[in-house]
Amino acid sequence: MEQHSRWMVFASAAILLPALLFFAVAADLPHVPVLTLLLLALAGVSRNGWRVTDRTVTYSIIVALILTAFGNYLVPIRMERFGFMAYFLRPGIVVPFLFYAAALSVGFRRKGHCVGIAAAAALMAFLVGGDLRRNGPEADRLALDLLLTHHFRLFYGITFGCSAVAALLASRAGRGRPRGKHLFFLAVSLVLTAGIFFGFLLLYRQYEQSIRSWENALLRMGIRQLYRNRPTRHPHQLGGTPELYRPFPPEQRKAAAEVALRAIAPGPPGYLRLNVFSRYGRGTWHDSGDSGRVALEPAAAENWMAADEFYAVTSEKREGERIRIFPAAPLVDSRLAAPGNVTGVEVIANQVSRGADGQLGSEGMIRDGGYTLLVPRIVPRAAWQEPAPPGEEYREIPRRLRRVLRAVSQEIGLADAKSDAERFERAVSFFRKNFRYSLEWPGSPYRTDPVAYFLRSHREGHCELFAGALALLLRECGIPTRYVSGLVCFEEHPSKRYYIARIGNAHAWTEAYDRDRGVWVLLDATPAGTVDPPPPPDDxxxxxxxxxxxxxxxxxxxxxxxxxxxxxxxxxxxxxxxxxxxxxxxxxxxxxxxxxxxIAVLLYRWHKRRRRNTRLAPERRRLQAEFLRRCRTLQKRGLLSPGAEPTAQELLQQLEHDTRLAPEERVELRRFLRNYLIARYRP
Missing domain, CATH: 1.10.287 (Helix Hairpins)
Structure with a gap:
């Protein structure tokens, strides 16, 4: 029996090892084979193995799940290594779980299914990685790119063949080693398997273009179906193009208390930029597109144990203070909320890019990892300082708005101001004294520009109208401006550990270029108090x-x-x-x-039971504990009904002629019960 168990362990390991090597190289996950081999070693050294019960099976599944989740968070897989289908199959979770479960199944006493589980795990690994693109991303953790770029088919064929041969050999492990005609049928199976494999490979190479076209058509159909059935769990997601002619979204108002992000910082992070727009027309602000976006080069993070990378946003030195951001559900896209004076960002992502106006975006970002922003110092109202000097696109005004803007500018006296700083002060003061903040913006009438309607007729609106009107009004004086939207983060949690930005803290403001000093400044024309955090309730x-x-x-x-x-x-x-x-x-x-x-009731019951047990001698207490343990064991084996509490004499009479007990077990149990009765009731 012991030799048979060892042979099964060896057979399962022979099936798993080639698949582990292939998957570790293809997925760039070195921890998967290490953990699997450790589990195989743990299962192999067990002398008698684990009993197959509900508890042991449940514990094994939990251990496999914990190792899978921990490994996925510690060493996440790059999804693009396996193409689009990886988003459905989730190889970084499914395949490691199967490997761990197969290794743990070897540790049970009944090993009849361990070979099948190992073969299923190996087959899943080869199926997921069998269509790996040779032009995929380079390995970051295993320097074995040569196997994937130039020798992929040979590497795949050798590892798959080794696992297939091991699975065929192990299929006879439960009935002894193959001999005679079994060896003949085994050889025929190997030849047929190899022939079918190479036949499909030749057919695939001959009709590769047709197969690729069919595959792309199926993928396009799958993508359309995926987005068609995609649930809109958060219709109030932040961002998007500001359309001032529409009423304020009611769903965003209902979700005002929902957390958008949390931040750890020495002080309030303040105004965090998400989107920047420089062109206005027909009630809508537009950005410059991807023409001015620059891909940032990664560098090693200061913490060498971290899995994230540092991206320098500006050329300043890597020193200053840090703001650690934890995005919540509403921030689901690739944008990174950051203050205007950000100089670097640490994030787990494939690529980080910066727009012409300082807006940050990411590709392949691991959201659970958050990101860390580097700033020279915490400045709640910081503006992005590029471009300097700005171009003409920051001064453009629609022709239909010039008359209205000129009239308002003359009313304020912006042309008479001695400096741009004075013009900023007069314009902001004008909005705060003569306008009222309200979310009940009805939208502008048909064929009426919302900014003109806001300045002339309906002087009540939300922050987007204040920011847009201020930006265009300053442009009428020749001052370069841009429209910025994002989050305002000033609310401090009562624990003093972090700051909170909610959906209700979504805000819009203006950045204007001070021509006298040659710097960009942040201006907020929205009346004071609208972005302050609400006082926490005391109930x-x-x-x-x-x-x-x-x-x-x-x-x-x-x-x-x-x-x-x-x-x-x-x-x-x-x-x-x-x-x-x-x-x-x-x-x-x-x-x-x-x-x-x-807790008081449990302590009372425990104390009462302990007082009852202390009346017995130590030897009697030990025998009583052993008697209760044996009763629980018999209940698990079905020899006693659940909840039964027989005495030692009743148990002895009940099991005296029970044929379900082995003779040696019956003798040993009879001896223990007699000794227990003598020790329990003797004077």
Whole structure:
């Protein structure tokens, strides 16, 4: 029996090892074979193996899931290595889980299915990586790109063949080693398998163009179906082109309290830029497109254990203060919220780009990892300082608005101001004194420009109208301006650990170029107090919401540290999240008293049972504990009904003639029960 078990372990390992090598190279995940081999070693050294019960199977699945999730956060897979289908198959999760489950299945006493599980895991790995593009991204963790670029077919064929041969040989492992006619049928199976494989390969190479066209057509159909059935879970997602002629979105107003991002910083991060627009026409602001966007070159992050990379936004030195951002659900796209004086960003992404007006975007960003911004110092109202000097596109005004803007400029007296700084002050003061902030903007009438309607007739509107009107009004004086939208982050959590920006803190403002000083400045014409954080409620519901947000922050920080490879910080985060959850439960006005009462009842029962047991001698207490343990074992094996509490004499009579017990087990149990009765009831 022991030789048979060892042969099964060896057969499963022979099937898995070639597939592990192939998947580690193809996916650039070196931790998967390491963890799988450790699990195989753990299962192989077990002398008797694990019993097949509901508990052991459940624990094995949980261990495989934990290792899969931990490895995925610590060393995430690059999805583009396997093409579009990877977004459906999720090879970074499915294949490692199958490998870990196959390795753990070897450790059970009943090994009849371990070969099948190992073969399924290996086959899944080869199926996922079988259509790998040779022009894919280079490996960052394993310097084995040569196998994927020049020798992929040979590498794939050798590893697949080794796993197939091992699976065919192991298919007879449950009935002894193959001999005689079994060897003949095995050889025929190997020849047929190789012939079918190479036959399909030749057919594929001959009709590759047709197969590729069919594949692309199916993929296009899948993409259309995916986006057609994609649920709109967050219709209030931030961003997009500002269309001033429409009313304020009601869904954004309903979700005003929902968290958009959380930030760890020495001080309030202030105004965080998302989108920048420089051209206005027909009630809509437009950006410059991708013409001025520059791809930033990555550099090694300062923390060498981190999995993220540093992207220099400007040429300034890498020194100053850091702002760590944790995006929430509404920020689902590739933009990075950042202040105007950002000089660098650390993020797990394939590429980071910067627009002509300083807006940051990313490709392939791992959202759970968050990102860290580097700034010279925390400035709540910082503007982007490029281009300097600005071009003519920052002074353009639609012809139909010039008369209205000129009249308002003369009303304020902007032309009479001695400096641009004075013009900024007069314009902002004009809006704050004569206009009122309101979300009940009805939209402009048909064929009426919303900025003109806002300046002449309806002087009530939201921040987008204030920012757009101020930008165009200053342009009428020849001052370069641009329209900026993003988030305002000033709300500090009561724990003093981080800052919060909500959907209601989505804001728009203006950046204007001071021609006298040669710098860009941030201007906010929206009346004061509209972007200030609301005071937290003092009732128990407000306390519940604050503690729930603190737990969500701790969880986000834990995931981000795992993604970035900061294991020590992740352990601290886990302890803080657990401690915060315990404090939250005990301080809750309803849950807290219930928990205290429950703990008191459990302590009373434990103390009562302990007092009852202390009346017995130590030897009798040991025998009683052993008797209860054996009763639980018999219940699990089905020899006793669940919940039964027989005495030793009743158990002895019940199992005396039970044929389900082996003779040696019956003798040993009879001896123990007699000794227990003697020791339990003797004077």
């Amino acid at each position: 128990w519901f407000g306390s519940l919401a604050r503690n729930a947000d603190l737990f969500a922050f701790s969880w986000s920080k834990l995931l981000a540290d795992l993604r970035c490879g900061r294991i020590a910080a992740a352990i601290v985060d886990a302890a803080e999240a657990f401690g915060g959850g315990v404090v939250f439960l005990f301080l809750h006005p309803v849950i807290g008293p219930v928990l205290v009462l429950l």
